[in-house]
Amino acid sequence: MAPVKNGRYLFKEVPTGFPELGKTMDYDESETIDPDTVPLNGGFLVKVLVLSIDPYLRGKMRNPSIESYSAPFYVGEPFYNYGVGVVVRSENPAVKAGDHLYGVFKFQHYVIENEPSRFKVIENKEGLPWSVYVGVCGMPGETADYAWKEFSRAKKGETVFVTAGAGPVGATVIQLAKSQGLKVIASAGSDDKVAFMSEIGADVAFNYKTVDTRKILEKEGPIDIYWDNVGGETLEAAIDHAARYARFIECGMISQYNTSQPYPVKNLLKVVGKELSLHGFIVGSLRPKYEAEFYATFPARVASGEIKYKEDRVRGLERAGEAIVAVQSGKNFGKSVVIVADE
Amino acid sequence: MAPVKNGRYLFKEVPTGFPELGKTMDYDESETIDPDTVPLNGGFLVKVLVLSIDPYLRGKMRNPSIESYSAPFYVGEPFYNYGVGVVVRSENPAVKAGDHLYGVFKFQHYVIENEPSRFKVIENKEGLPWSVYVGVCGMPGETADYAWKEFSRAKKGETVFVTAGAGPVGATVIQLAKSQGLKVIASAGSDDKVAFMSEIGADVAFNYKTVDTRKILEKEGPIDIYWDNVGGETLEAAIDHAARYARFIECGMISQYNTSQPYPVKNLLKVVGKELSLHGFIVGSLRPKYEAEFYATFPARVASGEIKYKEDRVRGLERAGEAIVAVQSGKNFGKSVVIVADE
Numbered sequence: 115m116a117p118v119k120n121g122r123y124l125f126k127e128v129p130t131g132f133p134e135l136g137k138t139m140d141y142d143e144s145e146t147i148d149p150d151t152v153p154l155n156g157g158f159l160v161k162v163l164v165l166s167i168d169p170y171l172r173g174k175m176r177n178p179s180i181e182s183y184s185a186p187f188y189v190g191e192p193f194y195n196y197g198v199g200v201v202v203r204s205e206n207p208a209v210k211a212g213d214h215l216y217g218v219f220k221f222q223h224y225v226i227e228n229e230p231s232r233f234k235v236i237e238n239k240e241g242l243p244w245s246v247y248v249g250v251c252g253m254p255g256e257t258a259d260y261a262w263k264e265f266s267r268a269k270k271g272e273t274v275f276v277t278a279g280a281g282p283v284g285a286t287v288i289q290l291a292k293s294q295g296l297k298v299i300a301s302a303g304s305d306d307k308v309a310f311m312s313e314i315g316a317d318v319a320f321n322y323k324t325v326d327t328r329k330i331l332e333k334e335g336p337i338d339i340y341w342d343n344v345g346g347e348t349l350e351a352a353i354d355h356a357a358r359y360a361r362f363i364e365c366g367m368i369s370q371y372n373t374s375q376p377y378p379v380k381n382l383l384k385v386v387g388k389e390l391s392l393h394g395f396i397v398g399s400l401r402p403k404y405e406a407e408f409y410a411t412f413p414a415r416v417a418s419g420e421i422k423y424k425e426d427r428v429r430g431l432e433r434a435g436e437a438i439v440a441v442q443s444g445k446n447f448g449k450s451v452v453i454v455a456d457e
Numbered sequence: 458m459a460p461v462k463n464g465r466y467l468f469k470e471v472p473t474g475f476p477e478l479g480k481t482m483d484y485d486e487s488e489t490i491d492p493d494t495v496p497l498n499g500g501f502l503v504k505v506l507v508l509s510i511d512p513y514l515r516g517k518m519r520n521p522s523i524e525s526y527s528a529p530f531y532v533g534e535p536f537y538n539y540g541v542g543v544v545v546r547s548e549n550p551a552v553k554a555g556d557h558l559y560g561v562f563k564f565q566h567y568v569i570e571n572e573p574s575r576f577k578v579i580e581n582k583e584g585l586p587w588s589v590y591v592g593v594c595g596m597p598g599e600t601a602d603y604a605w606k607e608f609s610r611a612k613k614g615e616t617v618f619v620t621a622g623a624g625p626v627g628a629t630v631i632q633l634a635k636s637q638g639l640k641v642i643a644s645a646g647s648d649d650k651v652a653f654m655s656e657i658g659a660d661v662a663f664n665y666k667t668v669d670t671r672k673i674l675e676k677e678g679p680i681d682i683y684w685d686n687v688g689g690e691t692l693e694a695a696i697d698h699a700a701r702y703a704r705f706i707e708c709g710m711i712s713q714y715n716t717s718q719p720y721p722v723k724n725l726l727k728v729v730g731k732e733l734s735l736h737g738f739i740v741g742s743l744r745p746k747y748e749a750e751f752y753a754t755f756p757a758r759v760a761s762g763e764i765k766y767k768e769d770r771v772r773g774l775e776r777a778g779e780a781i782v783a784v785q786s787g788k789n790f791g792k793s794v795v796i797v798a799d800e
Binding site: 173182183184345349358359364365366367370371376377378379380381382383384385386387388389390391392393394395396399 | 516525526527688692701702707708709710713714719720721722723724725726727728729730731732733734735736737738739742
């Protein structure tokens with residue numbers, strides 16, 4: 115095989131609001147690689163097949179002097195995120211050509227890695243599309259499953275409010291809640307997303323852009339559990355409509371990621387009076403406790419159709435930036451994945 | 458005994474900001490009672506000895522149409538709160554003359570009650586002043602003990618920040634934390650309170666009116682546990698200076714009780730990134746789990762001097778309003794109690 119272009123999607127500049135194509139990020143084809151001959155130095159060469167696009171990536175596009183739970187992206191370097199790749203060649207006995215690896219990959223076509231423990235070999239007995247392993251059977255599914263188990267203290271008959279309910283985390287939460295007999299209120303930002311949320315079981319699904327969240331919660335609440343993916347004004351409304359002892363699962367706050375003017379929450383006094391608990395978390399902290407059970411059960415539940423999912427696929431690494439912007443602005447419908455290559 | 462005045466301290470009007478003497482509340486001597494002959498109808502007559510003045514009373518001085526965890530006071534009726542009284546006469550076999558009862562009493566000299574289960578008979582083998590049973594051995598002590606056990610997950614070597622650290626709850630928290638080997642940062646609003654907090658073990662005690670809370674937390678933090686008695690701007694600072702996985706025990710928010718302009722908290726996004734948990738609670742919800750252990754151990758620990766306390770005594774029911782205002786404005790130093798009568 116002759117050398118081929120090893121296209122990369124690069125972080126170019128720290129955005130102030132939403133990331134911008136061609137300005138804060140761009141596709142680059144300046145590098146080449148010869149997959150047959152590139153020296154591996156004891157490592158293994160992986161051809162990236164799918165990459166995940168997630169809301170939390172925005173937090174990594176920051177000035178690296180700002181500390182946060184997740185390392186920053188560096189200007190001039192490729193983005194990186196969860197993905198699935200296939201091993202092309204290996205000089206490490208723990209990994210063999212043809213293995214499919216799940217883990218964090220740079221946004222480029224070919225990567226050389228040397229630490230097998232950073233990846234999980236996916237057997238995929240169920241024959242699911244590889245993209246599912248960055249969605250409902252990957253980090254977003256883990257997020258929903260782990261935090262629901264850890265924090266929800268869900269009881270049959272209770273009411274949960276799920277925001278971003280058509281995304282991979284929210285949609286999984288809706289289904290977990292329904293399987294335990296809860297009433298589910300779910301919101302998203304388009305009518306087709308609302309239809310999808312109803313299809314997967316939400317009892318009350320609404321478009322927060324056309325319907326007043328507070329009116330829905332007033333009518334359908336109070337809520338015993340709030341799954342927060344958006345923060346800000348919606349979090350404030352959820353506090354106002356929370357039942358006593360309600361649990362708030364603080365998974366993300368996408369309304370706050372692309373603004374320099376964070377929404378000021380004015381009703382925290384109710385956290386005391388209503389005896390609310392708020393639980394912020396990052397999936398990695400819960401992984402050691404729940405991972406084994408997740409991977410032993412979730413792929414089969416997805417393959418059987420018990421747990422449904424929706425994907426928003428973009429084909430071609432050069433379109434990764436489009437997908438990033440879509441996710442930050444809520445324009446994706448379902449789990450956003452970039453199909454980098456076929457096998 | 459001839460009829461005597463049965464003075465009462467009345468709620469007169471819903472305050473908009475701080476409660477006001479003679480306007481939103483006032484002393485009243487229009488009623489009389491003859492303790493020897495007043496009909497009990499199967500109940501028991503109690504002479505009130507001490508009444509507790511607590512920050513949370515402000516929340517009860519509201520328009521009764523506003524729902525909250527705690528029932529509202531009614532205009533024209535006496536206030537009521539935790540207190541200790543002695544039984545003068547009884548027609549109920551569960552209670553006998555001379556018994557000392559702990560429970561919620563109206564703000565008046567004599568009350569007729571008929572439900573013994575609403576009160577606890579205090580043996581007081583330790584011979585503590587009765588006022589201690591509305592302080593460190595009563596609701597405030599319970600509050601500190603129960604929530605510390607339930608939510609702190611304290612580990613030796615961790616750092617806790619306690620606000621209102623000279624009050625009965627905060628001072629007890631400081632001592633519980635020190636007994637478990639934590640580093641304690643504590644704030645209060647006067648230099649004599651700072652001296653008291655140091656005396657009971659706080660490693661870093663400061664006057665938040667003269668020293669910048671953020672500077673202290675920057676130097677002495679990050680904090681693993683935040684005991685919140687004040688809310689608002691201080692809560693925001695605590696979030697900024699919280700360590701990963703920090704626990705916030707949301708006991709009260711006195712900075713938010715007397716204002717119609719609640720402080721807008723702008724950094725809740727950090728609840729996710731730092732994986733913080735916030736726990737609002739009301740002491741009554743934790744009581745069934747911890748009460749027996751508390752009353753079996755706390756009075757002895759206080760009597761032995763292991764747990765120290767400070768009281769701010771006001772003598773005479775007619776001065777209850779002064780004490781209420783002092784507590785809302787932080788002018789009391791130690792547990793505020795009204796000595797209604799000697800035995």
